[in-house]
Amino acid sequence: MRQTKFHGRYEADGRVCEHPACTEPGEFRAPGHGHGFDGPGGWRWMCLDHVREFNAGYDWFEGMSAEEILHAQAPTSGWRTESPTFRPTAGVDGMPRWSDYDDPLDAIAARAAGIKSRARRQAEMAMDGRFSKGEAMALETMGLGLDADRRRLRRRYSELVRRYHPDRNGGDRKYEALLGQVVEAYQLLRKSSAFA
Secondary structure (H helix, E strand, O other): OOEOOOOOEEOOOOOEOOOOOOOOEOOEEEEOOOOEOOEOOOEEEEOHHHHHHHHHOOOOOOOOOHHHHHHHHOOOOOOOOOOHHHOOOOOOOOOOOHHHOOOHHHHHHHHHHHHHHHHHHHHHHHHHOOOOHHHHHHHHHHOOOOOOOHHHHHHHHHHHHHHHOHHHHOOOOOOHHHHHHHHHHHHHHHOOHHHO
């Protein structure tokens, strides 16, 4: 989908305006059905005249209570959500947690160093030759380096499963995706010839 010079216009690629009585190309996006606080659920594609008509009558806050509208319009809207870098599981991927620092600049410098060292580790793994690209990514997921052996792999797997399992988090399933990534990484690595 390529945007043309006219602001907001996208080449139609066969799309037709979604207005029932129009056959013009649908080159402009309008909020779709099922929108919520986080934005539109999808896009409707319309011609210029009908998207203007739609936008003139569109009510973003439709279906929201007065309290939800006030919350959405607050100057600090969005700042109340928990950032991944402040969660209890932050730092699991080898990156430092922001909450460990008093000065934000120190935290930014530490995270930048972590990103550089991660890139360096990935390059070393690629040049090492013992691990495929998928295995190198699995090692990253597990938080292990090139010096990992089978015993250390098992110990790390056990530690991460205990950390992310819903039974260890009061039945909370918010870490389920991370648990799935850890299990998938372990299954790949335990069959690797590097750990034979």
